[in-house]
Amino acid sequence: QTVVTQEPSFSVSPGGTVTLTCGLTSGSVSTSYYPSWYQQTPGQAPRTLIYSTNSRSSGVPDRFSGSILGNKAALTITGAQADDESDYYCVLYMGSDHYVFGTGTKVTVL
Amino acid sequence: EVQLVESGGGLVQPGGSLRLSCAASGFTFSSSWMSWVRQAPGKGLEWVANIKQDGSEKYYVDSVKGRFTISRDNAKNSLYLQMNSLRAEDTAVYYCASDHYYGPNGHWGQGTLVIVSS
Numbered sequence: 001q002t003v004v005t006q007e008p009s010f011s012v013s014p015g016g017t018v019t020l021t022c023g024l025t026s027g028s029v030s031t032s033y034y035p036s037w038y039q040q041t042p043g044q045a046p047r048t049l050i051y052s053t054n055s056r057s058s059g060v061p062d063r064f065s066g067s068i069l070g071n072k073a074a075l076t077i078t079g080a081q082a083d084d085e086s087d088y089y090c091v092l093y094m095g096s097d098h099y100v101f102g103t104g105t106k107v108t109v110l
Numbered sequence: 111e112v113q114l115v116e117s118g119g120g121l122v123q124p125g126g127s128l129r130l131s132c133a134a135s136g137f138t139f140s141s142s143w144m145s146w147v148r149q150a151p152g153k154g155l156e157w158v159a160n161i162k163q164d165g166s167e168k169y170y171v172d173s174v175k176g177r178f179t180i181s182r183d184n185a186k187n188s189l190y191l192q193m194n195s196l197r198a199e200d201t202a203v204y205y206c207a208s209d210h211y212y213g214p215n216g217h218w219g220q221g222t223l224v225i226v227s228s
Binding site for chain 2: 034040048051055089099
């Protein structure tokens with residue numbers, strides 16, 4: 001069974017830059033997996049940040065950007081702010097209209 | 111303003127059934143694939159099912175196949191999830207989400223909590 005892996009946690013300083021990744025236990029992530037990224041704060045619903053690798057959802061600040069880095073999808077937060085402290089999830093399209101979410105990354109801003 | 115409002119969650123015994131609803135407004139519901147995504151307490155997100163605009167195609171995660179049925183009523187701008195033979199591991203907050211482009215990456219509802227316990 002394919003597992004989509006993410007770093008368990010990351011810490012970033014206010015104003016700093018952090019890059020989260022989304023990989024596969026077997027194989028490489030490419031644009032054909034149409035990676036999306038979500039932000040979720042405790043007790044709240046997820047919010048879509050990025051779809052189709054690098055397209056920002058409406059209203060998402062441009063300090064959030066998506067890309068493919070090596071064999072993984074990546075979400076970069078540039079100029080981190082206190083309210084970026086959240087859980088971040090990726091999801092990959094696995095074909096046949098099936099999707100698998102990543103394990104999630106907890107980002108702390110301090 | 112786009113709104114997705116889930117309802118129908120609650121406490122149910124193992125083996126029981128529950129029907130979740132999601133009322134959509136503020137966008138053209140009939141033009142959107144729609145998904146259900148769940149999140150067990152303290153755990154990550156899990157894609158559960160999705161449905162094409164006209165309801166002609168439906169897909170499920172393996173763990174719910176044969177037990178859950180996704181459906182929609184475009185005249186009522188509503189999405190549904192019929193859940194049968196519920197198990198303890200189905201306990202989660204269930205979110206409905208619109209699919210913008212390859213995945214549940216549009217708008218999300220606030221979720222409804224399903225607890226399967228005796």
